[in-house]
Amino acid sequence: MIEINDLEFSYGSRRVVKNLNLRIDAGETVMVTGPNATGKTTLLRLLAGVLRPHAGRIDYGLPPGVDPRSGIAYLPETLSIYESMSSREAAAFHAGFFDTAPADLSLAISAGVDPTTRIRDLSVGQRVLVHLSIVLSTEPRLVLIDEVLHSVDPFLRGLAFEKLIEVMDSCRPAILMVNLNFHEIENIVDRVVFLGAEGVRLDEGIERLKAGTRSVFMEAVPPECPVLVTQQLLGESRHIVYPYEPIPGQLPEECVHGMDLTEILTAFMGDEYSAS
Amino acid sequence: MAFLLVLPLVYILDSETMHTGTTLWEYLVGGYAILWLVATGFTSWRMFFRERRDGAHEYLLSLPAGSAGLLAAKAGPRLIVIVALHLAGSLLSPGGLWFYDTMGLLTFTSFVLGCGLALGAMRGGGWSSRLMMLVMGTSVFVLAAVPEEFFPGPFPWGSDLIKLLLPVGVLVVMTAWSFSRLDLGPPEEAETSFTKLGLLPMVALAWPAVTLLVG
Numbered sequence: 001m002i003e004i005n006d007l008e009f010s011y012g013s014r015r016v017v018k019n020l021n022l023r024i025d026a027g028e029t030v031m032v033t034g035p036n037a038t039g040k041t042t043l044l045r046l047l048a049g050v051l052r053p054h055a056g057r058i059d060y061g062l063p064p065g066v067d068p069r070s071g072i073a074y075l076p077e078t079l080s081i082y083e084s085m086s087s088r089e090a091a092a093f094h095a096g097f098f099d100t101a102p103a104d105l106s107l108a109i110s111a112g113v114d115p116t117t118r119i120r121d122l123s124v125g126q127r128v129l130v131h132l133s134i135v136l137s138t139e140p141r142l143v144l145i146d147e148v149l150h151s152v153d154p155f156l157r158g159l160a161f162e163k164l165i166e167v168m169d170s171c172r173p174a175i176l177m178v179n180l181n182f183h184e185i186e187n188i189v190d191r192v193v194f195l196g197a198e199g200v201r202l203d204e205g206i207e208r209l210k211a212g213t214r215s216v217f218m219e220a221v222p223p224e225c226p227v228l229v230t231q232q233l234l235g236e237s238r239h240i241v242y243p244y245e246p247i248p249g250q251l252p253e254e255c256v257h258g259m260d261l262t263e264i265l266t267a268f269m270g271d272e273y274s275a276s
Numbered sequence: 277m278a279f280l281l282v283l284p285l286v287y288i289l290d291s292e293t294m295h296t297g298t299t300l301w302e303y304l305v306g307g308y309a310i311l312w313l314v315a316t317g318f319t320s321w322r323m324f325f326r327e328r329r330d331g332a333h334e335y336l337l338s339l340p341a342g343s344a345g346l347l348a349a350k351a352g353p354r355l356i357v358i359v360a361l362h363l364a365g366s367l368l369s370p371g372g373l374w375f376y377d378t379m380g381l382l383t384f385t386s387f388v389l390g391c392g393l394a395l396g397a398m399r400g401g402g403w404s405s406r407l408m409m410l411v412m413g414t415s416v417f418v419l420a421a422v423p424e425e426f427f428p429g430p431f432p433w434g435s436d437l438i439k440l441l442l443p444v445g446v447l448v449v450m451t452a453w454s455f456s457r458l459d460l461g462p463p464e465e466a467e468t469s470f471t472k473l474g475l476l477p478m479v480a481l482a483w484p485a486v487t488l489l490v491g
Contacts, residue, residue, distance in 0.1 A: 050337040070340040080335040084326070097339045120330075 001025050002047075002142060002174055009042055016042045018199045022058070026141070027172040029188055031179050033265055034195035035272045040178045041077055043195070044144045047176065048074040053211050060142070070098065071141035073173070073203035079127050083120035087113055094134045103137030105130065107163050111156050115269070125152040125230045132160055134166045143167065143175040147265045151182055182261045194265065196272045206261065213264045214244040222250055229271040240267040305365075312361050316385060319354045320392030328396075358385070 009017040016039040024030055032040050045051045047058060050068045060068040091102040107114050108129045121126055128148055136143070137146045143164070149157055165188065167173065179185055192209060192267050194202035204212070215230075216239045221227060228240040240259070259267075286303060327333045336346075434461075 046336070048338045052333050067340040069338060072338065074335075074338045076334045076338075078331055078334055080330075080332045080449075082332045082335070083330040097341060100390070178382075 001061045003059040003061070004047075004056070005059070005069060007043075007053050008055035008233070009039070009047065009053055011042075012078050015044065017053075020199055022193065022200065022203070023172045024142075024176065026174055027168075027230045028190050029175040029238070030193055031177050031182070031185060031189040032193045033182070033195075034201070038195040038197060038272075040195055041064050041146055044074070044146055044176060044178060048072055048144050050074075050076075054192050055218060068142075068155070071138075073135035073138060073140035073143045073146060073167075075131055075135055075143075075145045077146035077178075079119075079124075079148060081119060081127075081130050081131050081134065084118060087116055087122075087134075088115040090119060091115075091134050091137070093205055095137070098138040100138050103134045105133055107133045107159055111159060116165060118164065125156040129163075130153050132163060136163060139171050139213070140167070140173050141171070142219070143173045145175070145177045146179060148179045153235065157184070161185075164188070182265050186261050192261075192265070196268075197276055201272070202238075202268060209264060210258065210261065212243045212245075213259050213267075214241045215239070215259050216241050216251055216255050218251070218255050225251070229267050229274065231267075231270070232260070240264075240271075251261075255263070261271060309366050312358075312365050313388065315361055316358050317388045317392040320389045321396040323350050323354060323393060323396055325396065358389075398484055 004020055004022040007017055007020040007022075008015065016037070018039075020039075020043065032043060034040055042051065046053055049072070058068075060071070062068055062071070082093070085093060086103070087105055087108060091105060095102040105113065109115065109125055110125065111129050113122060113130060115128045119130060122130065145164075149160055164175070168175065168188075177185060177189070186206065186244060189206055192202065192203050193200060202209070216225070216257065217233075217236050218239065219237055221239050221241065225239070225241050226243060228242045231238045231240075242264075244256075286307075324333065327336055
């Protein structure tokens with residue numbers, strides 16, 4: 001279990017992470033999302049030990065003296081493994097820090113990677129698979145994946161998700177994925193954390209979020225309805241209501257519609273942008 | 277290589293046109309001192325060159341390796357090169373190149389190493405790194421060009437023990453501080469930390485070093 005308390009971080013005078021509190025259980029898969037510049041990548045970098053918090057703390061649930069990075073698999077947005085190494089050399093280099101055997105690169109090989117080719121000479125998709133294979137080879141307790149899988153073609157992306165699911169089954173790590181493409185990972189994510197300008201805006205299980213959000217097509221909704229955002233759609237008013245609780249007689253049934261995850265999170269983003 | 281090519285040319289130019297009476301050996305000794313100075317700065321500047329070229333800074337920082345281990349792996353071989361170059365220079369010119377004051381040599385070495393580390397960590401892009409370049413350039417110019425009578429005499433700080441311990445302490449503290457505050461953070465964070473914490477003491481270090489060396 002990982003617990004984040006009152007976490008703060010700034011780049012110069014620009015405060016990026018503000019008073020962030022979060023708890024992630026072992027075996028849980030969490031999608032971190034939100035508009036640009038709300039600290040999603042910075043949160044991952046703080047968890048990965050790349051940045052040091054300016055305030056607050058991260059408790060990895062480890063005994064004192066154990067380096068939390070020894071149990072972390074981190075796939076940054078920049079794919080920052082040494083590009084001048086070959087995949088095989090990079091796997092051996094990485095394993096040396098974790099006292100494990102070098103990564104089995106069969107996943108990358110199945111994507112056409114020659115293990116002796118320099119990483120800089122591989123395609124972006126191949127590099128993602130190499131990086132993923134290497135960082136997941138250390139039986140991690142925490143997996144951090146920044147928004148990098150979108151640059152991979154659908155076939156290779158499928159292979160990457162297969163690899164991830166294999167690790168989820170074997171080690172039950174906590175997984176944090178920064179993502180802006182919701183549909184694709186909806187089935188493997190348990191929870192959504194939406195970061196807004198003022199910190200965590202939403203922290204909800206996927207099913208509860210879907211059950212608690214409705215799209216209402218009416219000219220005006222009763223004032224007691226918590227409207228997240230109102231849009232004009234083909235000449236009609238569409239109100240996104242969250243948290244939605246069905247009260248008999250309050251809203252006509254034919255006006256109330258369920259929403260998929262992409263629609264819900266897009267509505268939250270729209271609300272964030274309109275507030276700013 | 278440029279050192280070996282340029283110095284004899286300068287010597288020939290001097291002996292043929294200006295007739296200053298400087299010997300080729302004196303040119304070699306002076307030139308070697310500049311070579312050593314450039315090599316020291318360049319070596320420390322290149323300390324995280326591979327991470328910068330490969331974009332591997334973030335990866336390196338996410339590995340379970342302590343600061344001490346990274347310090348040993350990165351700085352150790354470079355310090356050996358710098359010391360070896362200095363010893364080679366001592367053979368060339370017994371008494372220590374153009375540095376006749378040990379404290380001045382160590383302080384100035386610390387300054388150059390610190391500047392090199394800071395500039396390397398920040399890619400030389402921010403206003404603080406430009407200011408640092410300016411201070412470095414000014415220091416070298418003052419060492420090379422300003423007559424001794426412009427300096428206020430020998431360095432005025434205390435006993436021989438302080439003279440011995442201070443530069444060594446400065447070197448150790450600055451190297452450790454640079455690693456923990458600058459090089460062990462991603463570049464954008466290094467710039468911020470450096471601006472906040474590093475610029476003033478490093479600029480302040482330049483003047484006593486120059487005073488010691490010239491005074």
